[in-house]
Amino acid sequence: MVKLLSAVAALVLVLTAGAATASTIVFDNLGPDDTYDNVGGWFATTSSSFNQSAVTTFTPTGTGELDELWAAMWRDPGPNELTLSLCSDGGSEPGGILWQETFMGVLGSSFGDVLHLSGLGGPTITAGVQYWLIADGPDEVGGLGYWYVNNKGDLGLDGIGVNDWSAWTIFDDVARKGLRVGVTPIPEPATMLLAAAGLLGLVLRRRS
Numbered sequence: 001m002v003k004l005l006s007a008v009a010a011l012v013l014v015l016t017a018g019a020a021t022a023s024t025i026v027f028d029n030l031g032p033d034d035t036y037d038n039v040g041g042w043f044a045t046t047s048s049s050f051n052q053s054a055v056t057t058f059t060p061t062g063t064g065e066l067d068e069l070w071a072a073m074w075r076d077p078g079p080n081e082l083t084l085s086l087c088s089d090g091g092s093e094p095g096g097i098l099w100q101e102t103f104m105g106v107l108g109s110s111f112g113d114v115l116h117l118s119g120l121g122g123p124t125i126t127a128g129v130q131y132w133l134i135a136d137g138p139d140e141v142g143g144l145g146y147w148y149v150n151n152k153g154d155l156g157l158d159g160i161g162v163n164d165w166s167a168w169t170i171f172d173d174v175a176r177k178g179l180r181v182g183v184t185p186i187p188e189p190a191t192m193l194l195a196a197a198g199l200l201g202l203v204l205r206r207r208s
Helices: 002-019 189-207
Strands: 024-028 041-046 051-058 064-071 073-075 081-089 094-104 115-117 131-136 144-148 155-162 167-175 179-185
Touching: 051 144, 051 179, 064 131, 094 131
Parallel strands: none
Antiparallel strands: 024 179, 041 051, 041 144, 051 131, 051 155, 064 115, 064 179, 073 144, 081 094, 081 131, 155 167
16 A cells, blocks of 8 residues: 555656646736837936836736746847846835846847746746836946836836835836746645545556
8 A cells, every 4th residue: 555655646746747847827918929019118227327227016817936037128239138136025116035137148139029038947926916027237337228018008016226226216007017927837735635536546446
């Protein structure tokens, strides 16, 4: 019986691991064919006197580990460097940093380009909870990146931060920046138990 239960447990792990490999979209305000607004947007930049960050919010419809991001971002000629920070909800502004990573050479250089990052291995985000995503350009003076807003009428908290996030300008009920979020789903305990029970029943039936 011990060997039987061990075999069933192993099968459950294999099945749930396989089911978790596909990314599930939990937020998406990009338009058809990844289009976005061709007028409105914010920039992340650094000058000799200040730096500016672009920030938006999203609320996922499902729970899972952050795996993929698409964003309506591109850059002018200059340093191709981007730092993304996922933050908790601080109410009217970003809260604490949950995940942060710097990427090199990932931004396109013309309007219509869409940033796509995969295999992020980020933290677990929870359905129904609001999060903030912040984009920062390079520390080097002259870096300039654009993050355009969506064209689907999606509204919410959105804005900018300046001087290393020392001050925020956040607007409510405005067009949010174009963004799609994908996660690796986390199997619920009830689902795993159901799978185990089903496998155990099949094994016992075959042995009888």
